[in-house]
Amino acid sequence: MEGFAEGYSFFEKNSGSYTAAAMGDAYVHDVADAIGILHDDLNAFNGFRTKPDALKGDIAEFWHSDTFNIDAIIKGSKSRTYVDRSHDFASADVSSNFGKDFGLKYYKTGADSAKQQAKSVFERFKEYQSQGGKDSLEEFLSKRGLNDIDTILNDPIYSGQLRVIPKDQLEEATAWLQRKILEEGSKRPEQVARYQETLDMLTDKIKDGKGTESVALTKEEAEQLARLAKEGKITDETLKELGISTEDLIKYEYVMKQAFKAGVSAATISMVLKVAPEIYKAISYLIKNGELDEKQFQKIGFAALQGGAEGFVRGSVSAAIITACKAGLWGEAFKSVNPAVVGAVTVIAMDTMKNAFNVATGKMQTRELANELLKEMFVSTCSLIGGGISQAFIEIPILGFMLGSFVGSVVGSFAYNVGYNAFISFCVDTGFTMFGLVEQNYELPAEVMEAVGFDVFKYEEFKYDEFKPEEFTFEEFQMQEFETESLSIGFLRRGVIGVQQIGYV
DSSP states (O other), X not given: OHHHHHHHHHHHHHHHHHHHHHHHHHHHHHHHHHHHHHHHHHHTTTTOOSOHHHHHHHHHXXXXXXXHHHHHHHHTOOOOEEEOOOOSTTOOSEEESSSOOEEEOOOSSHHHHHHXXXXXXXXXXXXXXXXXXXXXXXXXXXXXXXXXXXXXXXXXXXXXXXXXXXXXXXXXXXXXXHHHHHHHHHHOGGGHXXXXXXXXXXXXXXXXXSSOBOOOOXXXXXHHHHHHHHTTOOOHHHHHHTTOSHHHHOOHHHHHHHHHHHHHHHHHXXXXXXXXXXXXXXXXXXXXXXXXXXXXXXXXXXXXXXXXXXXXXHHHHXXXXXXXXXXXXXXXXXXXXXHHHHHXXXXXXXXXXXXXXXXXXXXXXXXXXXXXXXXXXXXXXXXXXXXXXXXXXXXXXXXXXXXXXXXXXXXHHHHHHHHHHHHHHHHHHXXXXXXXXXXXXXXXXXXHHHHTTOOOOOOOOOOOOOOOOOOOOOOOOOOOOOOOOOOOOOOOOEEEEETXXXXXX
16 A cells, blocks of 8 residues: 555656646747748649749748747647738738738838838729729629629729738838828828828738737848748758757747646646545545544645645646756757656655755755665656557657556565565665665664663653652552573574664564
C-alpha cells in the first residue's frame, strides 16, 4: 500500500507538470503548422507562367492572410482570415470571421496603388468599355447588382473594404490621396468622398482592431517571393529572412502568457488529484460511521490549496521551458526536447529545491535528500517508460501518456521499495555504506551498556514532590526465595534505526 501511495503522489505532481509541458509543445506546434501553411500556399504557385510583377499581388494576398493567422495563433486570438480567390465585381481579396473585408493592390508606385484603391464605379465601367465591353451603363450596373445610377457612379467600387498596399508605398499613397482631396474639393466636390473614404481605410497590414495583424510587405519583397514561388523555391530559410519563424515571432511575452495559461490547467489537474484521496476518505468515514468528520473537510480544503498552488508553479515552469525550447529561443539543439522529460525534470528539480531548504533548516538530513532524489529519478524513469508504451497504443494526446504514466509510477514505486529493502538488508549484513549514503552507527544502545555493567550518564531531570496520603496495610507473610547465580548471554542485532541509518537495535 505504501508503494501505491508513493506512486500516486508522484503521478499527482508529474501529471500537471506534463500536461502543461504538452500544452506548451502543442502551442509551438500550432504556430509551426501555420507557418507551414504559408510555405505551402506560396509554393502552390510553382509552374505559373505569370510574370513576377503581375503575380506579386496574388502572393501578397496569401502572405497577409497567412501571417495574420500566424499572429492570431501566437496571441491566442480567435480571429481568422481567408483568401477567397473570387473574381466577382468589387469582391474582397481577403475575408474574415470578424466582419471585415480587405482589398489588396500592389502596383508600381504608391500613387498607382492608391488610384486603384480609390477607383469609382464609373471609372470601372470606362475600363470595361476600353477592353471591348458592349453593355450599356445600365446593363453593366444591373448585371453587377447596382441599380441606383444617380448615386453610385462616383462611389469607390471597394467601399467598406480596408485597402492594403505595400509597406514602402504607404507614405506616398497617403500624400497622393490628400492632394487629390484638395484638388477635387475645388473642381469636382462629388469626387472627394471616394478619395477620403480610401484614405480612411488605407493600411499596409490586415488588422482586426484587437491587436492581431499581418506582417507588412514591400513591393520588392512581394516580387522576390513571386520569383521564388514560380520555381517552388520558398524555403524555411526564405521565410526566416523575412522574420517568419517560431524563434522570431514567439517572444518571451507570449511564452509567459502561455506558461500562465498552462499553469492554470496544471493547477486544476493537480488540485483534483490531490483532493481525490481525501474525498474518498471522507466518504469511507461517512459509510462506516454514518456521519461526516469536520477534520476531514479541513484536510480536503488544505489539499486543494496545496495541490493547486504547487501544480500552478510546476505547470508554469515546465510550460515556459518547453515553449522556449520548442520555439528555438534557446538554440536549435533544444527544439527536439521531449515535453514528458521536461515535466518530470521540473518536478524532480522543484522537489529537490524544497528538500534542500529543509536540509538547510535542519528539518531533513542530507542522506534523506539523497534518498528522495534517487527515488524520484527511478520512479520518473518508470513513469516515462510506461507513458511512452501506452501512448503507442492509446493515440489520444496526453490521455494515453498519462494512463501509462500512472501505471509506471505505481510499478516504479513498488520496485524501488523492494530494491531499497534488499539494499538496506545487504548494508546491515556487510557494513557497506554505499559511498556515504548509508550511515553505519556502531554505538551501543544505553540499555545494552547498562546490562553489561557500565554506568550510563543521564541528564538530570527535575522531578517535583508529589503528595501521597498515608495508607494502612496489613502485614503479609512472604516466603524468602533462593535464586542461584546464572550466566546471562545476549546477542546484539543490527538493523535500521533511521532513514538510511543502521545501528544496534
